[in-house]
Amino acid sequence: MRLGWALVLGIVGGIAVAWWLARDAPAQTQQKATQGAEAAAPVSKSANAGTLYRWRDARGVLHVTQSPPRDHDYERISADPDGVITVIGAPD
DSSP: OHHHHHHHHHHHHHHHHHHHHHTTHHHHHHHHHHHHHHHHSOOOSSTTTTEEEEEEOTTOOEEEESSOOSSSOOEEEEOOTTSOOOOOSOOO
16 A cells, blocks of 8 residues: 555656746747847848938939938838839839
């Protein structure tokens, strides 16, 4: 009879130790996943990194710049997230 109780206590003790050692694993896994995501995320150089400005000078030449002109009317356009600007239409 003592052997039966010792076996049951051994099993329960083993389960308790396994639970104790494994209980922090999900938190560590979440922390590692968060660190990996932060390292892989692109860092924006400025708040206006995705904004471009299209305008024409006094001679009618089209310009696309990252900062708005001071003395000309301009149109604000958004760059594609992958950094590629698609031009649609025929050249002037």
